[in-house]
Amino acid sequence: MADWHRVAAEAELKPETPLGIRIGDVQVAVVRLADGIFAINDVCTHEFALLSEGFCEDGKLECPLHQACFDIRTGRALSEPAEVDVATYPTKVENGAVFVQV
Amino acid sequence: MRTVIIGAGQAGRRCAEALRELDAAAGILLLGEEAHPPYDRPPLSKAVLLGTDPGNGLFVRAAEFYAERRIDLRLGTRVAAIHPAARAVETAAGERIGWDHLVLATGARARRLRIPGAEDPRVLTLRTLEDAEGLKARLAARPRLAVVGGGLIGLEVAASARQLGCAVSVLEAADRLMARCVPPAIGARYAALHRGHGVDLHLSCALRAIEPTPDGGLLLIGDGARIAADLVVAGIGGVPETALAEAAGIAVQDGILTDAQGRTSIPGIFAAGEVARFPHPFWGGRAMRLEAWQVAQTQPAAVARAILGMDAPPDEVPWHWTDQFGWNLQVLGDPDPSLTLVQRAEGEHRLTAIALDAAGRARGAVLINNGRDATPCRRLIAGGKVLDAAALADAGTPLRSFL
Numbered sequence: 001m002a003d004w005h006r007v008a009a010e011a012e013l014k015p016e017t018p019l020g021i022r023i024g025d026v027q028v029a030v031v032r033l034a035d036g037i038f039a040i041n042d043v044c045t046h047e048f049a050l051l052s053e054g055f056c057e058d059g060k061l062e063c064p065l066h067q068a069c070f071d072i073r074t075g076r077a078l079s080e081p082a083e084v085d086v087a088t089y090p091t092k093v094e095n096g097a098v099f100v101q102v
Numbered sequence: 103m104r105t106v107i108i109g110a111g112q113a114g115r116r117c118a119e120a121l122r123e124l125d126a127a128a129g130i131l132l133l134g135e136e137a138h139p140p141y142d143r144p145p146l147s148k149a150v151l152l153g154t155d156p157g158n159g160l161f162v163r164a165a166e167f168y169a170e171r172r173i174d175l176r177l178g179t180r181v182a183a184i185h186p187a188a189r190a191v192e193t194a195a196g197e198r199i200g201w202d203h204l205v206l207a208t209g210a211r212a213r214r215l216r217i218p219g220a221e222d223p224r225v226l227t228l229r230t231l232e233d234a235e236g237l238k239a240r241l242a243a244r245p246r247l248a249v250v251g252g253g254l255i256g257l258e259v260a261a262s263a264r265q266l267g268c269a270v271s272v273l274e275a276a277d278r279l280m281a282r283c284v285p286p287a288i289g290a291r292y293a294a295l296h297r298g299h300g301v302d303l304h305l306s307c308a309l310r311a312i313e314p315t316p317d318g319g320l321l322l323i324g325d326g327a328r329i330a331a332d333l334v335v336a337g338i339g340g341v342p343e344t345a346l347a348e349a350a351g352i353a354v355q356d357g358i359l360t361d362a363q364g365r366t367s368i369p370g371i372f373a374a375g376e377v378a379r380f381p382h383p384f385w386g387g388r389a390m391r392l393e394a395w396q397v398a399q400t401q402p403a404a405v406a407r408a409i410l411g412m413d414a415p416p417d418e419v420p421w422h423w424t425d426q427f428g429w430n431l432q433v434l435g436d437p438d439p440s441l442t443l444v445q446r447a448e449g450e451h452r453l454t455a456i457a458l459d460a461a462g463r464a465r466g467a468v469l470i471n472n473g474r475d476a477t478p479c480r481r482l483i484a485g486g487k488v489l490d491a492a493a494l495a496d497a498g499t500p501l502r503s504f505l
């Protein structure tokens with residue numbers, strides 16, 4: 001069952017500054033972009049690393065270890081060495097709080 | 103047109119992949135001596151030894167990948183000779199295979215110690231998956247491990263073994279760790295890291311001999327130190343696999359000499375990956391042989407383009423990394439010790455250090471647990487802008503603002 005989880009106050013989430021959080025067993029990176037707030041799985045599909053610790057620019061998040069790039073809106077793996085996409089999760093803002101559905 | 107690639111490691115795989123991507127009709131034959139489909143070596147000294155999940159970092163491609171891309175992968179096949187005039191290779195089993203283009207992606211083997219006692223079967227090296235699995239099995243008995251060489255692979259093995267509960271000594275002939283790739287200040291941090299985890303570290307300690315002891319162990323005789331051990335791993339660098347090339351009359355000098363796109367001295371024959379020594383734009387065209395994942399990842403694509411008559415892809419800032427005791431170290435460009443090192447401390451165990459030349463241009467960078475700065479640093483190094491050292495030292499100012 002996918003539940004909604006409160007992850008941050010909306011005001012805390014700065015543009016292109018990823019927030020890494022853990023919801024149960026799932027690591028999630030939450031990122032504010034110009035057109036909304038997006039959430040993707042935080043674990044690189046190449047080797048274990050948290051994408052939220054990586055460089056964020058132009059709607060892309062780069063793995064801090066081997067520089068594989070992922071599209072924050074779609075989860076798509078955009079560059080080597082990652083081949084496999086990361087999961088995306090729905091987000092919503094309610095009463096000034098950000099929620100992610102996992 | 104058929105391309106035969108000798109060596110099914112990372113560089114051989116990357117060359118085959120790039121050829122297929124660029125040319126749907128190319129005939130591609132990938133010949134590998136090892137029993138495994140191509141794998142990347144970085145996890146061997148880390149995840150494989152530790153028994154943690156290497157994810158897709160080891161076998162990057164699924165087994166079906168090669169057939170799907172019509173890459174004819176033949177494993178357990180050693181090439182014994184190249185016949186340039188006949189445009190053929192000969193396998194150890196005696197089969198002759200013709201080619202239009204030939205790529206040597208034979209990599210390197212681990213350098214072995216050449217001191218008295220080094221032939222003892224308890225003196226190991228680490229290069230292949232078998233080496234890693236064999237070492238892992240031996241570490242399970244928690245031997246006293248002595249690592250010879252305080253470079254990247256030696257220190258990774260030391261860290262992994264220590265994490266597995268072994269008593270670990272490291273002997274390094276230089277007066278600091280990782281002397282070939284990081285400035286002294288960074289080497290000193292890593293010395294403290296290893297000592298903090300209980301590694302018995304001996305710097306300025308060249309190994310002279312290894313002797314068996316009456317109790318069934320080994321004694322390492324170094325300059326100023328005698329170290330008892332049950333197992334020795336030598337991490338003293340790699341020797342490029344150039345024998346085939348030499349026998350075929352291809353120009354070789356600690357690596358197969360090539361141009362920027364991997365062309366050797368014989369037309370139609372190319373070299374890719376760690377075995378190649380090629381003029382590197384980052385060092386003003388100086389011929390370099392780089393032992394790094396990045397080279398095996400990207401240079402083979404330039405070779406594939408040369409085979410198809412295409413020009414070289416854009417230059418890259420050199421990059422490699424190492425993981426020890428959970429610390430990730432990345433080195434970009436050339437942070438030569440002669441340069442001014444500007445350190446941006448971003449927490450106790452998080453650092454970005456940028457090496458500036460006399461004019462204030464970034465030539466290299468070292469990141470400890472701070473991969474998020476890799477891309478800004480790469481751009482600073484490639485951009486060649488003159489930077490203000492004092493402003494750069496302020497970790498409160500984001501690196502992007504200097505771009």
Ligand SMILES: Cc1cc2nc3c(=O)[nH]c(=O)nc-3n(C[C@H](O)[C@H](O)[C@H](O)COP(=O)(O)OP(=O)(O)OC[C@H]3O[C@@H](n4cnc5c(N)ncnc54)[C@H](O)[C@@H]3O)c2cc1C
Pocket residue numbers: 108109110111112113114133134135136142143144145146147179180181182207208209210228229230255343346374375376377392393394395396398421422423424425
């Ligand atoms: C333990 C270890 C850890 C490393 N960690 C890092 C790291 O953290 N970061 C980093 O940047 N770099 C790292 N490296 C370096 C990087 O892995 C190498 O530079 C890279 O593997 C080079 O790839 P290659 O394909 O050129 O050579 P290889 O991977 O050596 O492949 C060459 C292949 O050719 C085959 N071959 C040779 N001769 C023949 C023949 N005659 N016929 C058929 N086949 C043949 C060999 O069996 C081998 O499979 C590490 C290396 C090692 C050994």
